[in-house]
Amino acid sequence: MLKKFTVFFSVLVLSASQVSASGFSIYEQGAKATAMGGAFIAQANDVSSVFYNPAGITALSGLNFGLGTTIIMPQFAFQGPTNIDPNLYTRANEQVFPPSTFYLTYQINDDLSLGFGFYTMFGLGSDWDKNWPGRQLATQSEVQTFYLNPVVAYEIMDGLSVAAGVSAVIGKVSLGKSVYYGPRNVFGESLLEASTTGIGFNFGLQYKPTDELSLGVTYRPNTLLAFEGGDATFDFPVTGDAATDAEIAALFPNTKGSADLTLPTLLGVGISYQLTKALTAEFDWMQLGWSSYDELVVKFDDPVGGKTESVAERKYEDSFSLRLGVQYQMNDDLALRLGYVRDNKAVPDERVEPSLPGGNRDLYSVGFGYKVNKSLTVDGFYMLLLQEDRTITNSVDGFNGTYTGMGNLFGVSFQYGL
Amino acid sequence: MKTLFKGLILLSGLVFFSACSLQDPDITSTTLSTGNADFSRYVAIGNSLTAGYQSGALTQEHQAYSFPKYIATQAGVTEFNQPLLTWPGIGTYTTSGAGILKLYALDDPSTPGGTPDPIIAPVPYPEGYNFAFPYASQEVGFLAKPYNNLGVPGAALVDVLNATDAASSASGSNSFFDIVLRNPNFGGTSQYQQAKMLQPTFMTVWIGNNDVLGYATSGGTSPAAPTPVDAFGFLYGQMLDSLMTTGADMVVANIPDVTAIPFMTTIPYAIDPGIGVAVPLVIQASDGIRQATSQDLILLTAKSLIGDTSGAYGPAGVPVGFNAAAPLPTSVVLDKDEVAIASQAVTDFNNTIATLAAARGIAVVDVNSFFNDLKANGLPIAGLEFTADFLTGGLFSLDGVHPSDLGYAIIANEFIKTINDKFDATIPFVNIVAVMDELSPTVLNGNAKFDKDAFNNVVGLFSGSAPQK
Numbered sequence: 001m002l003k004k005f006t007v008f009f010s011v012l013v014l015s016a017s018q019v020s021a022s023g024f025s026i027y028e029q030g031a032k033a034t035a036m037g038g039a040f041i042a043q044a045n046d047v048s049s050v051f052y053n054p055a056g057i058t059a060l061s062g063l064n065f066g067l068g069t070t071i072i073m074p075q076f077a078f079q080g081p082t083n084i085d086p087n088l089y090t091r092a093n094e095q096v097f098p099p100s101t102f103y104l105t106y107q108i109n110d111d112l113s114l115g116f117g118f119y120t121m122f123g124l125g126s127d128w129d130k131n132w133p134g135r136q137l138a139t140q141s142e143v144q145t146f147y148l149n150p151v152v153a154y155e156i157m158d159g160l161s162v163a164a165g166v167s168a169v170i171g172k173v174s175l176g177k178s179v180y181y182g183p184r185n186v187f188g189e190s191l192l193e194a195s196t197t198g199i200g201f202n203f204g205l206q207y208k209p210t211d212e213l214s215l216g217v218t219y220r221p222n223t224l225l226a227f228e229g230g231d232a233t234f235d236f237p238v239t240g241d242a243a244t245d246a247e248i249a250a251l252f253p254n255t256k257g258s259a260d261l262t263l264p265t266l267l268g269v270g271i272s273y274q275l276t277k278a279l280t281a282e283f284d285w286m287q288l289g290w291s292s293y294d295e296l297v298v299k300f301d302d303p304v305g306g307k308t309e310s311v312a313e314r315k316y317e318d319s320f321s322l323r324l325g326v327q328y329q330m331n332d333d334l335a336l337r338l339g340y341v342r343d344n345k346a347v348p349d350e351r352v353e354p355s356l357p358g359g360n361r362d363l364y365s366v367g368f369g370y371k372v373n374k375s376l377t378v379d380g381f382y383m384l385l386l387q388e389d390r391t392i393t394n395s396v397d398g399f400n401g402t403y404t405g406m407g408n409l410f411g412v413s414f415q416y417g418l
Numbered sequence: 419m420k421t422l423f424k425g426l427i428l429l430s431g432l433v434f435f436s437a438c439s440l441q442d443p444d445i446t447s448t449t450l451s452t453g454n455a456d457f458s459r460y461v462a463i464g465n466s467l468t469a470g471y472q473s474g475a476l477t478q479e480h481q482a483y484s485f486p487k488y489i490a491t492q493a494g495v496t497e498f499n500q501p502l503l504t505w506p507g508i509g510t511y512t513t514s515g516a517g518i519l520k521l522y523a524l525d526d527p528s529t530p531g532g533t534p535d536p537i538i539a540p541v542p543y544p545e546g547y548n549f550a551f552p553y554a555s556q557e558v559g560f561l562a563k564p565y566n567n568l569g570v571p572g573a574a575l576v577d578v579l580n581a582t583d584a585a586s587s588a589s590g591s592n593s594f595f596d597i598v599l600r601n602p603n604f605g606g607t608s609q610y611q612q613a614k615m616l617q618p619t620f621m622t623v624w625i626g627n628n629d630v631l632g633y634a635t636s637g638g639t640s641p642a643a644p645t646p647v648d649a650f651g652f653l654y655g656q657m658l659d660s661l662m663t664t665g666a667d668m669v670v671a672n673i674p675d676v677t678a679i680p681f682m683t684t685i686p687y688a689i690d691p692g693i694g695v696a697v698p699l700v701i702q703a704s705d706g707i708r709q710a711t712s713q714d715l716i717l718l719t720a721k722s723l724i725g726d727t728s729g730a731y732g733p734a735g736v737p738v739g740f741n742a743a744a745p746l747p748t749s750v751v752l753d754k755d756e757v758a759i760a761s762q763a764v765t766d767f768n769n770t771i772a773t774l775a776a777a778r779g780i781a782v783v784d785v786n787s788f789f790n791d792l793k794a795n796g797l798p799i800a801g802l803e804f805t806a807d808f809l810t811g812g813l814f815s816l817d818g819v820h821p822s823d824l825g826y827a828i829i830a831n832e833f834i835k836t837i838n839d840k841f842d843a844t845i846p847f848v849n850i851v852a853v854m855d856e857l858s859p860t861v862l863n864g865n866a867k868f869d870k871d872a873f874n875n876v877v878g879l880f881s882g883s884a885p886q887k
Contacts, residue, residue: 075440081800083831084849089446133851136801180802182812183524185823185857237859247524384438398798406440 024143024356025288026099027321028070029119031379031413035367036325037339039282041216041270044206046377047103047415050117053218053270054151054163055204057105057115060417066103068413071096074385076126076357080401084133092357093127101413110155115165117149122263125174126355130189135178137397138355139189145225145263146170149202159208167200171225171261175355179234179252184244186236192257192298194230198223200263212274220266222289232257232300255302265289270323278330284323290316290346313396319346325365332371337381339365350394357403359390375417383409450494453843455667456619457493461566462486463578463609463661464624467829468569469598470500472815472822474540475509475518476571476594478502478554480815483823486567486622488830488848489837500567501598502554506541508597509571510817512549516540519816524809536809538816552597564612570598573609574628575645575653579660582606610657614664621661622833624671624783626654626771630763634676635819637717637749638704638756644763651770658778669836670775671783672768677715677757678793680808681818685716689724691740699724699739701746703753710746713754718808718818720750781840783833797828799850804828827853 030048033040040048044056047066076092099120107113125142128134151165172195179190200223207215234252239245267289272282293316299309325339341363347356367381385407392400462468462484469476470484481487481500490498506517520541525534553559573581573595574588581587582601584594595601604612613621629645645653661668676682687710688696698709699716710716723746725737732744739746752760768786775782789806791797792813797804804825805811808818813825821829827848834845 077440077442079443079446083799083847084851085448085846087443087445087448088849089443091440091442131855133800133849135851177801180854180858182802183521183809185854187855187858239859243521243523396798397801398803399800404440406438408438 024122024124026070026072026120026123027286028072028099028383028409028411029068029101029117029121030066030103031068031070031367031381031411032337032369033325034070034383034409034411035337035339035365035369035379035381036282036327037323037341037363037365039270039272039284039323039325039339041204041218041268041284041286042206042214042272042282043270043280044204044216046379046413047105047115048101048117048413049204050103050105050115050149050151050165051101051119051121053204053206053216053268054115054153054165054202055161055206055216056153057113057151057163058107058111058153058155058161058206060105060113061107063107063418064103064105064415065417066101066413066415068103068379068411069098069100070409070411071098072124072407072409073097074124074405074407076354076403076405078134078354078357078401078403081133081395081398082400083398086401088133090128090132090134092354093129095125095127097124099123103415112155113153115151115153115163117147117151117165119147119149121145121147122171126357128354130178134354134399136180137353137399138175138177140174140176141355142172142174144172147200149200151202151204153204161204161206163204165202167202167223169198169200169223169225169263171196171198171227173227173230173261177355181236181248181251184239184241184247186239186244186248188234188236188248188252190252191233191235192230193233194227194257194259196225196227198225198263214272216268216270216272218266218268218270222265222292223263225261225263226258227261228258230257230259232304234304251305253302253304255300255304257298257300259296259298261296262292264293279326279328281326282324284325285320286323287318287320288346289318291318313351315348315351316346317348319344327369334371335369337365337367337369339363339367339383341365345390349390349392350396352390352392352395352403353397353399354403357390357405358387359403359405360388362386362388377415377417379413379415381409381411383407383411385409448844448846450492450846451844452493453838453841455493455837455841455843457490457495459566459616459619459666460486460490460493460495460498460621461613461616461618461666462489462569462622462624463613464569464622465573465628466569466571466820467627468622468624469567469571469594470569470826471509471571472817472820472826473519474511474815474817475507476503477505477507477518479505480507480518480823481567483826483853484567484569485821485826485830485833486569488827489622489833489845490566492830492834492848493837493845498566499558499561499563501565502558503552503597504547504554506543508549508552508594509540511540514540516542521809521816564604564607564615565598566616568598568609568613569624570594570609572628573625575626575650575657578609578625578657579653580608582608610660613661618664618666621664621666621668622671623657623661623668624785625657626650626767627673627676630673630760630767631676631819633763634752634756634760635681635717635719637747637751638753638759639749644760647763647766647770650767651774654770655774658774658780662778667841669781669783669833669840670771671785671833672771673764674785674789675761675764675793677752677760677764678789678806679819680806680811680814681718682715682752683806684718684808684818685720685724687712687714687716689739691725691737697740699746700742700744701739701751701753702748703751704748704755705753707742707745710751711754713757715752715757716746717750717752720746723747723750781836783836785829785832788832799828802854823857824850824853 044053049056153163268286270284387405
């Protein structure tokens with residue numbers, strides 16, 4: 001009738017790693033735009049406009065194809081944590097991400113154009129050694145979102161175009177980290193893998209009041225990615241102690257998990273001005289609405305650590321970036337470009353995790369456009385990403401220390417017009 | 419063609435830029451410097467907490483994780499001898515034929531569902547266990563000099579200067595003094611005198627816990643009161659002055675709140691007797707038999723008594739703790755008045771320690787504040803949250819009083835912090851995650867392939883057989 005001994009049992013929580021943030025967003029979707037720091041919402045005058053501002057495609061005549069790729073090579077490191085060794089320095093393993101793009105535009109008549117874009121708007125990841133001090137926070141994290149994005153653009157009147165598009169968004173996440181079963185002192189590895197499809201929308205507006213001046217607005221409402229039936233797998237050592245092995249098997253079953261992730265609203269406005277016949281400058285302001293990302297709830301079909309739901313607070317902030325780009329047209333065939341971006345962090349200090357070692361960033365870009373012949377244009381860029389060193393002193397995870405990071409980005413795009 | 423040439427120049431520029439890379443810092447891990455402290459001969463003085471006692475016993479498997487051992491390792495001490503004892507060790511259950519506590523099951527499989535009901539019991543001694551010589555080896559037992567770790571489980575403050583064997587200890591029968599001090603072979607010397615024999619250059623001193631802990635863990639019965647604060651102050655000052663004659667540098671640690679340990683906080687004051695509603699337990703309090711309130715603490719030792727109908731603790735057939743005829747005995751309850759007495763003693767002792775240490779320029783490791791903060795807010799370390807909870811909190815061992823291997827590592831780091839501050843040293847912290855990894859069995863490819871040593875250790879820890887190296 002009476003249990004001899006009842007113990008309050010605090011359930012082992014499997015806190016899910018954060019799966020995204022502004023550092024995972026990729027805005028490098030065309031070599032021409034990126035060479036100008038991505039300040040392209042107002043100009044929007046090549047096939048990558050499908051991404052940056054689809055209203056711009058009304059100015060592209062005939063049928064155009066675009067193929068491009070960006071090589072992103074980030075480097076991250078962490079020094080700490082202070083409660084283990086304030087000086088301990090760990091570099092994340094270097095990874096190469098090649099988000100690629102395919103664009104198509106077709107002008108049906110003077111007013112109406114159709115377009116299609118394939119690109120990876122949120123991606124990237126991080127890879128830390130399996131035995132590094134932060135292993136319970138992140139080892140291998142990867143997020144990918146592929147967009148299949150048809151758009152329609154309409155020129156309402158001379159100089160004023162609007163556009164709307166819809167995207168099928170294919171999302172994939174893979175999050176790995178260590179889990180410690182404290183009562184028996186056993187380290188295991190956990191892996192969450194899930195994929196899903198969501199629907200997103202994008203809208204654009206471009207207005208050219210004079211020949212020199214262009215204004216642009218681009219807007220993407222948030223996109224829900226409902227991950228369902230993802231695989232949560234646990235790999236624990238076989239200890240040889242029957243009771244321990246049975247407990248681990250019961251507490252950490254391989255099961256299915258689901259989580260809703262909302263990709264943030266994006267709002268960007270830009271203004272470009274042709275200063276001289278050869279020189280054009282653009283300034284963009286862009287915001288990613290992460291503030292709606294308060295918590296991440298992962299639900300498990302079978303209880304993990306005694307719980308079917310894991311709630312991780314996030315408390316992100318909206319992040320915005322300022323983008324400045326200039327283009328100098330050397331001659332009919334060659335254009336040189338420069339850009340600068342100031343990108344502000346979305347993750348507050350106390351929530352920064354090594355799965356996404358984000359921070360305030362300055363990005364510098366340089367590039368060129370070369371018209372090979374009447375039909376073919378090639379654009380290239382190099383971008384240097386410098387992240388401010390970020391010292392955390394109030395980590396909710398007991399992981400204070402200093403994050404450092406930088407990145408090299410290269411890209412090339414080809415555009416072929418018929 | 420000319421423009422293409424320019425493009426190529428630009429491209430080579432890009433290649434140049436690709437050399438941009440993250441700069442590594444000059445220092446990539448803390449290098450040991452003991453600063454103004456001299457760790458050439460380190461001696462630790464104290465009680466069970468210094469000895470590395472956990473889960474109700476002292477055994478070499480866990481003495482390897484005593485906090486002084488951690489400090490010695492981190493400070494680069496080459497020789498640090500401990501009175502290592504053979505599995506399953508000597509402790510609370512030795513007189514009943516068993517050693518260290520083992521977690522046989524997190525939840526009793528015979529009572530599935532509901533609140534987990536762990537099975538914790540001591541490991542019986544194997545046949546032939548040599549109680550007269552429980553040391554891990556001849557080398558350990560016959561070491562020709564005193565141990566560097568002079569922590570004696572059960573030692574009270576007065577014992578540091580006075581106790582030389584079981585008979586002369588405060589309790590009159592604490593045989594750990596015989597095991598650690600090995601008199602008469604060492605001339606009838608005390609902890610203090612044996613420390614002095616080692617000509618220490620550095621000492622850690624963590625003593626006084628038992629001057630209130632025994633009162634609390636016995637429900638205010640044995641002894642019937644904590645050491646009076648005046649006596650505590652006199653003895654503590656005398657001890658510090660004596661230890662200072664060794665010429666060694668030292669740090670002392672104060673006393674954590676004895677009413678906040680899992681031994682006191684795990685069992686709720688109200689329990690469901692099988693009717694679907696939790697009802698307050700009936701207790702023998704110092705103000706009479708009454709129902710418990712949230713201010714009374716039910717001790718872990720009440721576990722086997724609650725609901726017992728054998729007649730051993732009251733009339734046969736009456737479940738203990740639910741009827742005025744069979745209250746929970748006073749020895750397994752720290753009622754609210756006794757809680758107040760224990761808490762006051764801790765406060766008084768700590769004020770005394772702070773004053774006496776400050777007057778002598780000795781730094782105090784504020785374990786009390788550290789533990790209170792951990793109790794209130796938890797302690798996240800690299801993603802794992804340590805709490806003061808029993809079994810799942812990570813800090814305490816199975817006896818609910820003494821720290822675990824990881825708990826001692828965390829305490830060692832508190833000592834190291836104070837030592838670094840006081841002596842301008844940079845002794846690296848114990849890497850808690852590395853210890854977690856060390857404690858965990860190593861398996862490759864998810865199955866089958868074992869790290870043999872780790873495997874044997876784990877089998878040893880959980881099956882009760884001695885690990886084979």
